[in-house]
Amino acid sequence: MSPQQGQPPRSGSRHAAGGPVRAAQRRLRYVLKHGRQGLRGQRTVVGTAVRVTAAACIAFYLCRYGFDRTVMSVYATFTVVSLGVLARIPGSGRQRTATTLTALPAGLALITLGTLLAVQTWAAVLGMLVIGFMVAYAGTTGPRIAGAAPGMQLLYILPCFPPYAPDALGQRLSGFLLGAALLALAQRFVLPEPDTPPYRGLLADAADAAAVLADRHGGPAPMAELARAHAAGDALRPSQVPPADRPASPGLRHKAMGHAAETARTLLARLEALHASAGPHTYRPETVALLQGISATARETAGALREGKRLEPGEGPSTAALQSLLAPARTHRAVDTLVRLNSDDRLAYLRRRSLVVQAADSAVVLALATRLLLGDRSVDRNPAGHAFTYARTHVLELWWHRLSAHLTPRSVIFQNACRFALGLAAARAIAGLLDLQHGFWVLLATLTLTRTTSLETWSAVRQALIGTLVGAVLAGGLLALVHDRITVYALVLPVVMLTAFTAGPLRGLAWAQGGFTLVVATLFAQVAPVTWQLAPVRLLDVLVGSVIGLTCGLLAWPRGAGSEVRRSMAALCSAIADAIGQTTTRVVEHSDVVGTPDTTVLMVNRALGLARESLAQYQCEPRHDVAGQPDWPAVLVAAADARRGERLLPGRPGRITHHEVGTWLRHAAGNTAADYRALAQHLRRHQGSPHERPQHLDIRGLLEVAPPIPRDGSDHDPRAVAAALLIDSVIWLDALTADLNRIHQEL
Incomplete structure (x- = not known):
């Protein structure tokens, strides 16, 4: 249709809509609106990036250009990065500040040990094996320590490489203290994470x-x-x-x-x-x-x-x-x-x-x-x-009970600590034997890319190599273009840091590795003269560290918690069965001859802790075969019910003196315990569903042997008190049977 026939020209449409200027303004408003919404949705990531960038840049500029201390500047900056980015310290701003300050003694010790053990490769490797295990295993004591553990590993890795320079220990420790203090201040006052309701308030x-x-x-x-x-x-x-x-x-x-x-x-x-x-x-x-x-x-x-x-x-x-x-x-x-x-x-x-x-x-x-x-x-x-x-x-x-509970190859925390310690020790040995120019990057790659399953490790390695390759190309171009103009690097560093620490968590591991490669190049160019060859060295070191991490993932428990969760749940079912038998014996005999509150509860608590950790890791690991899994939380509920009975029943007033009633209770408890042992055997065999359903309590059998009790008797009548203890025990066994039925329904 022509304009003469009533159709307005297309140019008129653009003018009527405001033209290209108005369109650009609308587009800008759209981007700003949705960008603000995205930033609000990623407040934690953006806040962490801003805090780390501010603290790291202040620490670096102050030490490098204010004090003219290059070693101090490197340690101050990497302290902020290790505890602010590599570590995953949870909590509000106050809690993160407290955790960072609490880590000061451990950080001083790790840097000192790393500096002294760098005298020989074998000493550094042995130290890496022991300290790497201890730092990773310390995660058993709570989420805050577990979150700080990766950053603490880096505090030992950084000084354990040549040159052996004990005379530089003062600068290293001073840089660490300055970086930790600046990070603590940033966590408290720069876009701090909001306070959460105290746990006592939730209980109230x-x-x-x-x-x-x-x-x-x-x-x-x-x-x-x-x-x-x-x-x-x-x-x-x-x-x-x-x-x-x-x-x-x-x-x-x-x-x-x-x-x-x-x-x-x-x-x-x-x-x-x-x-x-x-x-x-x-x-x-x-x-x-x-x-x-x-x-x-x-x-x-x-x-x-x-x-x-x-x-x-x-x-x-x-x-x-x-x-x-x-x-x-x-x-x-x-x-x-x-x-x-x-x-x-x-x-x-x-x-x-x-x-x-x-x-x-x-x-x-x-x-x-x-x-x-x-x-x-x-x-x-x-x-x-x-x-x-x-x-x-x-x-x-209490602390020994917790630490010793996971000192077993059946604990996923123990497995992860061994995997990391062996990987870091192997990386330190290879870096020392090959005399790699920046061996620190090899260990950093091993630390950050090792996962709990070989499949997940391979995925992480693939992404990291792609990101490092792109970052190395960009870093090489930056170094070749800017060359030795330090002022340019100083101006670019905050922008590179903020971009890398924001894009990495939001866009994935490839972006994180590429961004960190740019950060490293921009940082080291201000510490010592470098050329574009620093970029391929970084790529080579990441490649070596990735191969080591992948090898450890293939050799050390490659399936992660996939098989361990079944073993730990089977062990928990066996512990429940043992607790049922010991608790019932103490109820009937009213003595501490067989099992004590300490040993029985500790036995269940140990098995329950191992099962919870394996389940938590299992749920975090990517898997293809997720169908056909039992209702694992129901097993944890059964363990809690078994523990509750041990805490309540043996100390109850009364005593079951009637022999036939005691025999019935022992028999009923034995049947329930046998059902849990059968479930444990089934979980260990990894086969179909159990053939036998849980046995119901034989209440008619109890009524046949229970002696009559007058309904108008005294509350303190020993027969009435014994009946109360009996009924409490029956309800406890009935709850454990109901838990078992729920588990069987999912098998």
């Missing part, structure tokens, strides 16, 4: 949610309160808590925090199940009294957690009132249940009647764990028999 929120839920004594299901309780319980899951805030260290305070969190989640789960099963009916007076006691104890616990005041023995949330209600409720429930079980052999009634008692038990334990968390170690003498045996354990013993 959970206790408050439990109190609100316990205030409801009937009527329709309180949907709002249930939603709040569910959210509070989820907030305590380790996967929902920032790594720096998790109670993961071996110290007494963190152990008490973990105990309180596990108990708080159990309390909320029991109260949620109680309201879900009750329907619109009104609770009995006995149940209402227990719920009121739970509410009062939970509120007092929440108040103590929020106040955070250190407690002396006997201070803090009291459990006396709730325990005085709990003892008769337990015996009444037990006697009433033994009568009702004649017509309810599926335990539905028993489970329903046990929910409020288990909730009250959990409220007592939560209050006691809170008192221990706040400094009251007298909770281990609680008359109800709750096990806080670690309350009197010396801190060094």
Whole structure:
């Protein structure tokens, strides 16, 4: 159609729309808008890049041009890069600053050892083997130390190469201290990561949610309160808590925090199940009294957690009132249940009647764990028999338990530490024997490219070589073009650093390696005269380090946690079976002859720690065969239930003196333990699904041997107290059987 027929010319369309200038403005507004949104979404990456660039450049310029100390400038800059980029220190700005300052003594020791051991290649290699293992293995003690470990490795790698210069140790240590101090200041004041809610606050929120839920004594299901309780319980899951805030260290305070969190989640789960099963009916007076006691104890616990005041023995949330209600409720429930079980052999009634008692038990334990968390170690003498045996354990013993728990080839942390130590030692030996010009880069490549599986290592090596090749070409061109004009390098360094440390985490390993190659070239050009040949040297060193890392990945546990997770879960099932047998023996005999609270809980804790670590690594590794895996978290839940029974049952008042009842309980526990051992065997064999389903508890067999107990008897009647202990044990075994059924459904 021609313009004369009514169609306006195309040029008119552009003018009507504003022309190319308006189009460019709209495009610019679009880029700025979406760029700001992208930066907000990547605030952590951008903030880290800005902090590291600012601290590294200030440290370098001050030492290189202010003090004219080249060695000091290199160590100050690489300290910032190692602890700010290579390390993955978690937490808020305050927490990262505290972790950086806490690492100062270890950093001074590592630099000193590296300097002194550089006297001979064999000494440096041996030191790399030992120190590399120790630094990597230290990650067992918590996320903060684990996050700082890669950066700490670099602090030993940097000084362990020739020239052997003990006279330069002063400059090296001064540079390290300056770099660490500047990084700490940047982490605290330059775009700091926001503070997160303290873990005590999460525990207090959970206790408050439990109190609100316990205030409801009937009527329709309180949907709002249930939603709040569910959210509070989820907030305590380790996967929902920032790594720096998790109670993961071996110290007494963190152990008490973990105990309180596990108990708080159990309390909320029991109260949620109680309201879900009750329907619109009104609770009995006995149940209402227990719920009121739970509410009062939970509120007092929440108040103590929020106040955070250190407690002396006997201070803090009291459990006396709730325990005085709990003892008769337990015996009444037990006697009433033994009568009702004649017509309810599926335990539905028993489970329903046990929910409020288990909730009250959990409220007592939560209050006691809170008192221990706040400094009251007298909770281990609680008359109800709750096990806080670690309350009197010396801190060094607690740390030894944690460190020794992973000293086994079955631990993925041990495997990773060995893999890194062997790789770094091999890289140091090759760099020394071949007298590579920049052998430091070989070890740095080995450190940064070694992964937990050979498949992942090969993928990382491929990307790194591509990125290093591109970066080497650009660095060679920059060095050839600028040559010895140091001012240009000084002006370019902040831009190169900021770009590299931003693009690397956002765009992938290839960008990170290419960007770091440019950073190294720009930095070293200001330290000593260099030519474009520095770029191919860097590429060669990365290639050598990549081959070493790939070789270690192929030789040392190449499948990562793929097979280890099954072994650790099988070992955990065996530990659960052993705990069931030992706990039942102590309940029946009421003695510490077979198994003690310390040994049984430690046995389960050790297996549980290995299983958790292997599962965490397994979930982080890329895999093709993800189908057909068991419900691994259900195995962890079963272990927690086994540990809870050991902590609660043996110390309960009462004794099962009736021989036939004790025999039945031993037999029932033996069947449950046998099912867990069969599951362990199945997991070790890597074959299909188990042929036999878990055996249900033989309640009719119990009723045939259980002696009659008068329903109007005293709460302190030994027969009633023994019945309460028996019913608690039955509920515990029933929970372990239910856990086993859930696991079997996924096989």
